[in-house]
Amino acid sequence: MRLEYFQLIDRIVDLDLAKSTIRCEAKVPTTSTIFEGHFPGYPLMPGVLLIETMAQTAGWLVVAANRFERMPFLAAVKEAKLRTFVMPGQTLDATGEIKHEGSGYAIAAAAIAAGGKTVCDATLTFRIVPFPNAEMNEQMRARAIEIGYPMGAPADG
Amino acid sequence: MSSTFDTIANIIAETCDIPRESIKPESHAINDLGIDSLDFLDIAFAIDKAFGIKLPLEQWTQEVNDGKASTDQYFVLKNLSARIDELVAAKGA
Numbered sequence: 708m709r710l711e712y713f714q715l716i717d718r719i720v721d722l723d724l725a726k727s728t729i730r731c732e733a734k735v736p737t738t739s740t741i742f743e744g745h746f747p748g749y750p751l752m753p754g755v756l757l758i759e760t761m762a763q764t765a766g767w768l769v770v771a772a773n774r775f776e777r778m779p780f781l782a783a784v785k786e787a788k789l790r791t792f793v794m795p796g797q798t799l800d801a802t803g804e805i806k807h808e809g810s811g812y813a814i815a816a817a818a819i820a821a822g823g824k825t826v827c828d829a830t831l832t833f834r835i836v837p838f839p840n841a842e843m844n845e846q847m848r849a850r851a852i853e854i855g856y857p858m859g860a861p862a863d864g
Numbered sequence: 865m866s867s868t869f870d871t872i873a874n875i876i877a878e879t880c881d882i883p884r885e886s887i888k889p890e891s892h893a894i895n896d897l898g899i900d901s902l903d904f905l906d907i908a909f910a911i912d913k914a915f916g917i918k919l920p921l922e923q924w925t926q927e928v929n930d931g932k933a934s935t936d937q938y939f940v941l942k943n944l945s946a947r948i949d950e951l952v953a954a955k956g957a
Contacts, residue, residue: 782902809912810921812905
């Protein structure tokens with residue numbers, strides 16, 4: 708994870724478009740300027756970044772399902788539960804599943820576990836729109852390769 | 865068995881916390897009921913599930929933006945009900 712750059716997913720471990728599921732790995736850094744404020748003397752992974760991590764996990768799945776032709780933007784977070792603290796240095800196991808693919812939107816369930824224990828979960832709504840510009844599309848494709856987007860999946864349509 | 869309109873009206877009432885009695889077949893979801901696009905996603909999700917269809921929201925939006933259709937055709941609830949009935953019939957054909 709590079710918290711300051713919002714790069715929260717380190718590696719796609721598994722992506723199954725037939726089952727509409729994804730599993731990603733993300734290691735919380737041991738140091739970050741964010742921990743200087745959250746909280747002084749007691750560094751914790753902010754809950755909003757855990758929600759963002761779930762959104763990015765499910766988001767990569769939605770990007771893949773849309774063959775990198777359209778981009779999901781987070782529109783709603785429902786039933787988000789932050790069940791336990793996440794500390795610097797912990798390795799997170801983030802999972803996502805598309806529950807419904809509508810016209811221009813998708814509903815996904817996402818969760819994060821650490822050490823086999825669920826630390827948070829939520830239901831996420833994404834608006835799905837054409838990429839705003841070609842540069843963003845290229846950046847997403849480049850980032851996908853960096854985090855191990857599986858070659859067998861339709862990255863190029 | 866409730867009508868398509870009743871099902872939609874109940875979904876809207878529950879999803880958007882709008883009094884059921886204020887939702888009429890002539891109501892325009894956006895102009896009369898004040899439903900915004902994000903709330904309409906929740907309604908679309910519930911309709912998709914309830915009727916086993918996929919509301920073609922993107923196609924409708926495109927038609928409205930292109931001036932080929934008015935929002936009344938899709939967002940006045942009696943018209944929305946008719947569109948849903950068509951989609952359900954097409955699914956079963």
